[in-house]
Amino acid sequence: MIKFEKTIKHAKILNPLRNFEETVLLFEYRADPLTKRNTTVIPGMLDYVGKFLSSDQALLKSLVEKTRVNCPFCPENVKEKTPMFPREFLREGRIFVGEAVAFPNLLGHAERSVLVVLSKRHHLKLNEFTAEQFFNGFKAGAAYLEKLNAVEPEIKFPAFIFNYLPPAGSSIFHPHMQVLARDRPFYLTELLINRSEEYWRENGSSFWSDLLAVEKGKERYLFETKGVEWLVPFAPQRGLNEVHAIIRGKSNLLELDDEEWRGLGEGLVKILKFYHAQGYVSFNAVLVSGPMDRHLEYFDVNLRVISRTGIQQWNFTDAWALPYLLWDGEAVEEPERLAEKIRSFLGTSR
Numbered sequence: 569m570i571k572f573e574k575t576i577k578h579a580k581i582l583n584p585l586r587n588f589e590e591t592v593l594l595f596e597y598r599a600d601p602l603t604k605r606n607t608t609v610i611p612g613m614l615d616y617v618g619k620f621l622s623s624d625q626a627l628l629k630s631l632v633e634k635t636r637v638n639c640p641f642c643p644e645n646v647k648e649k650t651p652m653f654p655r656e657f658l659r660e661g662r663i664f665v666g667e668a669v670a671f672p673n674l675l676g677h678a679e680r681s682v683l684v685v686l687s688k689r690h691h692l693k694l695n696e697f698t699a700e701q702f703f704n705g706f707k708a709g710a711a712y713l714e715k716l717n718a719v720e721p722e723i724k725f726p727a728f729i730f731n732y733l734p735p736a737g738s739s740i741f742h743p744h745m746q747v748l749a750r751d752r753p754f755y756l757t758e759l760l761i762n763r764s765e766e767y768w769r770e771n772g773s774s775f776w777s778d779l780l781a782v783e784k785g786k787e788r789y790l791f792e793t794k795g796v797e798w799l800v801p802f803a804p805q806r807g808l809n810e811v812h813a814i815i816r817g818k819s820n821l822l823e824l825d826d827e828e829w830r831g832l833g834e835g836l837v838k839i840l841k842f843y844h845a846q847g848y849v850s851f852n853a854v855l856v857s858g859p860m861d862r863h864l865e866y867f868d869v870n871l872r873v874i875s876r877t878g879i880q881q882w883n884f885t886d887a888w889a890l891p892y893l894l895w896d897g898e899a900v901e902e903p904e905r906l907a908e909k910i911r912s913f914l915g916t917s918r
């Protein structure tokens with residue numbers, strides 16, 4: 569059974585902003601229903617850090633222009649300046665799907681690490697990404713994984729990751745995603761799989777199905793796109809506009825069909841449009857997959873997306889010591905409030 573556990577704590581201060589009147593601060597400890605990792609929800613924190621989340625548009629524009637010069641991912645350079653797969657792996661050297669181009673990473677993050685350029689345009693505002701771009705990028709990534717799985721089946725743990733713009737950790741402006749694959753699971757992948765298996769053994773049902781059964785239509789639920797379900801998590805991992813998607817009944821990336829890839833792209837576009845409307849320019853996302861060599865009844869492929877800080881003269885990061893080094897979660901507003909804002913922006917009801 570899914571448990572949404574939370575405890576509310578208070579602190580009293582004499583507040584200098586209110587003539588030293590006594591003010592009560594509120595902290596909410598929430599346990600992730602699967603991993604039990606704590607996230608502290610701090611109402612009011614979003615307003616406090618809000619000024620660091622907007623961007624200096626003139627600075628952003630000048631960075632776009634500067635980075636456009638000699639950009640390896642721009643259409644005039646992509647065939648000259650990006651690596652190619654060895655001939656024995658792929659005779660054509662690169663994978664092309666629509667505007668998307670996939671090729672090996674010059675310096676990767678795993679033993680198999682591939683870059684997928686998503687668009688011919690050098691910079692996209694978050695409301696300019698299209699479902700078609702994501703679909704083509706996903707299909708190029710999936711085509712690579714199919715090929716990889718055929719020749720090196722032992723490299724069975726993939727992940728798709730997005731780092732968009734420098735606040736999200738990207739060294740290259742041009743819109744792209746990465747496909748990582750290795751013989752061992754990523755830490756989060758392993759944690760989610762192990763806990764999902766324990767849940768399955770204890771309850772005789774899938775955590776992911778049970779989660780959707782209790783969340784669908786409720787306060788944290790957002791919408792469905794072609795079988796992909798979108799919601800705000802009860803205890804966010806990073807807590808800055810974090811949204812999750814679940815692909816029902818599919819445990820690894822090789823199992824997804826075109827409808828589901830399209831659904832993922834359509835949902836991401838909606839979330840990025842919401843981020844844009846809130847003034848954000850940068851995001852991270854991960855698509856978490858089980859092993860490609862078998863189907864797991866107890867695990868569903870899932871996506872996590874967050875917005876990042878703004879581009880400003882004064883560099884500010886939200887990779888704070890508490891989440892980054894102490895491994896605890898922190899949410900800058902109540903997840904239910906975020907879900908309400910997204911639904912209201914998109915004009916959808918739950």
Ligand SMILES: [Zn+2]
Nearest residue numbers: 639642690742
């Ligand atoms: Zn470019």
